[in-house]
Amino acid sequence: MYQYDNYDQAMVDARVAEFRDQVARRLEGKLTEEQFRPLRLMNGLYLQLHAYMLRVAVPYGTLSGKQMRMLGHIARKYDRGYGHFTTRQNIQYNWIKLSDAPDILADLASVEMHAIQTSGNCIRNISSDQYAGVAADEVADPRPWAELLRQWSSFHPEFSYLPRKFKIAVIASAQDRAAMRLHDIGLELVKKDGVIGARVFVGGGMGRTPIVAPEINAFITEDEIISYVEACLRVYNRYGRRDNKYKARIKILVHELGVEEYRRQVAEEFAHMKALGLNPPREELARIAAHFATPAYESGLSDDLDRSDPDFALWVDRNVTAHKQPGYAIANISLKPIGGIPGDASADQIELMADLAERYSLDELRVTHAQNIVLPYVKKADLYALWKELEANGLGEPNLDLVTDIIACPGLDYCSLANARSIPVAQKIASRFASNGRDAEIGELKLKISGCINACGHHHAGHIGILGVDRKGTENYQLLLGGSGAEDCSLGTITGPGFDENGIVDAVEKATDLYLRERTEGERFLDTYRRLGMAPFKEAIYG
Structure with missing residues (x-):
């Protein structure tokens, strides 16, 4: 995995010292909350319902044991004994005292970690396939490109104040394990005539206006990936809406310009950049890639397993x-x-x-x-x-990709933006389906819950999605069916009127009961839904 050099460490240490001074001035009353807010957000510190929340960057989700141990130390010393791992492969702490924040950042810096660009209208944590480097189906390890993008985007002066936050994912397999097409920019590494390059998708996202990213370029060589991504961002930075945060994401720009016009403008900007020679040198990618060299695997190991337990x-x-x-x-x-x-x-x-x-x-x-x-x-x-x-130690639950393997945001228990609680709904659904053994019978079913329209729980991309809304002061839950964040990317469709907390659990069970009755051999829930359409599910749910 990537190791900081002197420049990396000096950059992070300088930010810690800078933020320590800013926090001291805030605590002394020399900065108002309005003045302090953009400063804390640049360091991943949010003010939530009950306390400050700190979001720590985990680039493309990769950690060493030493770094993971530091995350445990922070949870014990500065929080209430736990951390929350997020859908952007980061970790959040929900009970942070402002006075402790500089010490936390200093502790993180001691193990080559930080919270820079985990908030604000900038390029956020670069995400990737969690099986990068070990998946049999990948054309290359995508992490060197993810790391190159991270270094290029950190403190990039042109993109520090974008119209809105910006998210990039890099994968290298036809099987998408990172919801790549639901990012602002998604890169899929591919090989063409023996040359590694990337398919480029731009303008995806969830939230208030969910959109699956269209393909903008079918193949960019590996030497040109950074400059092409920069061209995509330059067009966005030039024309993206800054007067309306609901229309500020790049997905809105691509939609309003049209894919062809956006593609044309990116090509024009890209040609200009190529003429200036702005591609990073090949030696830089090679330097980074050396950190991700194939480990010294032991040879001659057996593939046999004793499955008697x-x-x-x-x-x-x-x-x-x-x-x-x-x-x-x-x-x-x-x-x-x-x-x-x-x-x-x-x-x-x-x-x-x-x-x-x-x-x-x-x-x-x-x-x-x-x-x-x-x-x-x-x-x-x-x-x-x-x-x-x-x-x-409570970590052996055998439920990967089952209905009990639920993605959920913190919801109204913690988040100041949420309209409804996500956690109790997730707990009730998991308990309902585990108690009767239905999770195993159902098989692969990706259920995702968001407590508001911002979609941090990826409800649009769930085979079954749940969105919490405020209905005249009461928590209400909408049910969506048919979403997917995988290579068969699709957006879920709302079934109809919403439910209360218990009603949404019943509705999920009714939908899965229909699936079990109607599925054919080998069909997942998503496959059966796509074959039958919404009508029979709606009838089963609402009667």
């Missing part, structure tokens, strides 16, 4: 993914215990995962956009010992 065998079937290296496996750790808070982990659990990464996964972990954790380098011979420790 049925609970272990079930966990392997659901939470373990094939690795490209013989004798190794990708282990997925569920942060979705039945009845728990999706994405939350205690300080003890975070530190345990750091220990397990050091012992079993070549000192590396990944945060997924589905709010789980991945150990990417586990020898198959170690899987049983790993599972026993996970199981003993």
